[in-house]
Structures are given as structure tokens and as C-alpha cells.
Amino acid sequence: MPLSVKICGLSTPATVEAALGAGADMIGFVFHPKSPRFVSPDAAARLARAARGRVEIVALTVNMTPEAAEDLANVLKPDWFQLHGDEAPGLAEATRQATGCRILRAIGVETVADVTRAGIHALAADRLLIDAKAPKDAAYPGGHGRPFDWNILAALDPGLPFMLSGGLTPETVGAALATVRGLGVGIIGVDVSSGVETAPGVKDAGKIHAFIAACRAAG
Secondary structure: OOOEEEEEOOOOHHHHHHHHHHOOOEEEEEOOOOOOOEOOHHHHHHHHOOOEOOEEEEEEEOOOOHHHHHHHHHHHOOOEEEEOOOOOHHHHHHHHHHHOOEEEEEEEEOOHHHHHHHHHHOOOOOEEEEEEOOOOOOOOOOOOOOOOOHHHHHHOOOOOOEEEOOOOOOOOHHHHHHHHHOOOOOEEEEEEOHHHEEEOOEEOHHHHHHHHHHHHHHO
């Protein structure tokens, strides 16, 4: 299965076009107001017009109610909802039912114990995204540019498909893929946000191209 590459936290036409031109498979828009990558539903819908049918569109939310998710889905018409808070499995299923979208469940990890708990979300999600755990005082749960020890992913069920995130950059993603693949687990994609930025929320087209090129070079 080809590696799926997701560029998250896009907020301008130029960087959406950069992701499309570089060959991204998924693009993400952030709907958490405390994030520096926040966009409104209407703004995201305008940005998504150029991408629809070319890549999969992801709506990143944090503890959003199914009712609010349904309203967002009616405006954006995403392919996926990425749940990036502390949503219980029941809320993931309710969001799927309300929106008709697939669920990408983000799990923050720092220790082996965090990894082993990730499996409880697998049945309620179509795919897991394994991210670095945010700092305790963080205002938002992802996009902090923090890597984690990839070797702890050996504790994952090898049959569990997931995407890898957490501090990846054009310079490190090749090593991350080599390490995680060597563990014999089910990595099927990677996700990047801060690693292709010049400042929080400010994406760089050159870094987007470099990141995706590094992923393709890694196979």
C-alpha cells in the first residue's frame, strides 16, 4: 500500500496549492480556536474547492459535539474528521453517524503505556494517528513540533493501521519511517504540520515540497 502523506493546518490558497502540487494525499484544516492554525468553516470550504477530488480533506476538531460536527460537515464536506482531543470511543462513533465521514483518531503518546492504551480507540475509528503527547500546559493538543521515541511503537498491535505524526520534518521523516517499519507495525501514512512551517501557523511551500519528496524517497 503506498504511503499516505497528510499536510495539516493549511490556511492559505498558496500553501494548499503547494501541497497539491507536491503530491499530498490528504490535507487538513484545524477548527480548534486556540490553535495558531485555526480557520473558520467558511474559509476552509473556500480553500477546499481547489483540492476536492484531488486529495482527501480532513477536518481536525477537539472535543466537538456531534451536532457541531454535523454543521461543520455541511459546510466543508470533508472526507475525514480527525478527533484530536480526549474524545471517548462513543463520541467518535456518534461523530461518524452525524457526519457520514470516516474517523481519524489522534492519540498522544510519550510512554509504552500510552501506546498500549491506543488500541481502545481502534474499533471506533477508521484509522489511528499516533502523535507526540502535548506539553501539560499546552493550549492546544497537537502541532508543537515535539518528536517522541519511535521505538515505543513496538508495543502496538502489528495489525493496527496508523499514521505517524509528532515533530516530523523533511530532514527526519526518512529516519522515522525506517525505524517504525523496522518494528513490524502497521504504519500506512505520515502527518506533518509544524515541521513545514517557518513560525506557528505559517506554512512554507518549499518545506512542504521537501517533506513530501523525502516521504516518496523513503518509499
